[in-house]
Amino acid sequence: MNGTVVNILPGxxxxxxxxxxxxxxxxxxxxxxxxxxxxxxxxxxxxxxDIYFDERYLVFIGxxxxxxxxxxxxxxxxxxxxxxxxxxxxxxxxxxxxxxxKWRVEPDxxxxxxxxxxxxxxxxxxxxxxxxKLVLNIQGRTSTPFNNHHDxxxxxxxxxxxxxxxxxxCDSLHELLNQLSYDGAHFELLKHEQVDDAxxxxxxxxxxxAQTTLEELENGLDVNLLLSDTAINHFxxxxxxxxxxxxxxxxxxxxxxxxxxxxxxxxxxxxIAKLSSTTRALKVSKNxxxxxxxxxxxxxxxxxxxxxxxxxxxxxxxxINKFEPLLGFKPEIVKK
Numbered sequence: 615m616n617g618t619v620v621n622i623l624p625g626x627x628x629x630x631x632x633x634x635x636x637x638x639x640x641x642x643x644x645x646x647x648x649x650x651x652x653x654x655x656x657x658x659x660x661x662x663x664d665i666y667f668d669e670r671y672l673v674f675i676g677x678x679x680x681x682x683x684x685x686x687x688x689x690x691x692x693x694x695x696x697x698x699x700x701x702x703x704x705x706x707x708x709x710x711x712x713x714x715x716k717w718r719v720e721p722d723x724x725x726x727x728x729x730x731x732x733x734x735x736x737x738x739x740x741x742x743x744x745x746x747k748l749v750l751n752i753q754g755r756t757s758t759p760f761n762n763h764h765d766x767x768x769x770x771x772x773x774x775x776x777x778x779x780x781x782x783x784c785d786s787l788h789e790l791l792n793q794l795s796y797d798g799a800h801f802e803l804l805k806h807e808q809v810d811d812a813x814x815x816x817x818x819x820x821x822x823x824a825q826t827t828l829e830e831l832e833n834g835l836d837v838n839l840l841l842s843d844t845a846i847n848h849f850x851x852x853x854x855x856x857x858x859x860x861x862x863x864x865x866x867x868x869x870x871x872x873x874x875x876x877x878x879x880x881x882x883x884x885x886i887a888k889l890s891s892t893t894r895a896l897k898v899s900k901n902x903x904x905x906x907x908x909x910x911x912x913x914x915x916x917x918x919x920x921x922x923x924x925x926x927x928x929x930x931x932x933x934i935n936k937f938e939p940l941l942g943f944k945p946e947i948v949k950k
Contacts, residue, residue: 623725625657626650629905635893645893648906651722655691658719661728667736667869668829672696676716692716693731695739699827702746702758707825714739722913729871737865744861747797747828748854760854779847787816790846796857798825804836814841816849830864918943 621643622628632648658675665673673695680690695714700707717735719728745760769776791801805817816839822831837860839852866877875881898906921927927947934944 621646622649623657624660625653626725627652629902629909631899631902631905633896633898633902635896637889637892643893645896646724646726647894648902648909649724650909651724653691653719653721653723653725653728658691658693658728661725661871662732664872665729665732665870666873667865670698671736671739672698672711673732673735675719691719691721693719693728693735695732695735697739697743699743700825702743714742720916722916729876733865733869733877736869737862740861740865741858744828744857745854748857749795750850751793759850787849790849791818796820797828797831798823799831799835809840812842814844815839816841818853828861828864830860835860914943919945921945921947923947923949 626649628644629648629650632644634642634644636642655675655677662673662675673693676692676694677689678692680688694716696711697714698709698711701710714735715738717731719731723731742762745762746758748758748760750757750759787806788803791803794801799820799822802819802821803816804819805815807815809815818837818839820831820835820837822834826832837853837856839849839856841848841852867875867879869875869877921930927945930945931947934940
């Protein structure tokens, strides 16, 4: 592999006069900021072939026709994650496939950012599932108060109902935990002690059941919370945050591109910094600088929003005007 440029992928090409950098292992690369990108469905599929997280998380690449502000039609690629698993809201445990939101992929998006878009799509799709798995028993019924399906406009219009303290009918943390479950796993209080005048440590154990599907709970899990308040509401928010952190860490450790888990804690931070500085601290010719600047100019210009001439776009324009002089490409308001 010595002396070979190994990082050019389908959909990528080097700008004129692009420099090559020799790495400490002897291989050569062209830094990504000297690459042009012209991705298509085919080249994105080639990237997706090398991504793995969990076979139940399917990553699709779709295409749809968009109409821009100036009425021009264009084909737009998007990434979408489908999840196979039991329905969180039904007792029956038959598998079902559900879909997350669509994530736009521009043709000039760097390959690395496409991979990271898939990572983020999986991360947020799993977060959506996790939020539905913390179940609270209240008034003889079950509820998932942290899910993303609540009627937000209705909540905003009746905010007073959600800011009053509600009697949870729990005289202790033990009683509250008896009303909670997470993905079918049950909570046990291991420790609850005051650390100082305004800090409490709570240690919980999650024990899985036959209904538990999350891999991080397979062998049970201990959850540690540091609380700055003794209120039940404060405890529940901190608990949900910790469960999300645990889920996010699971994705980070298992999401891989070509077998490399970019966001794993096994990846050395100083190693990342060293590799980055090696590919950026370059002495390049005037022609190379000009080619790089031209490339960046085109990418930034293409990302500028085109907006119809509406009251909302005019409002945005008035906000932008407050920050003049302003560098970069300001949105273009298209007048039909």
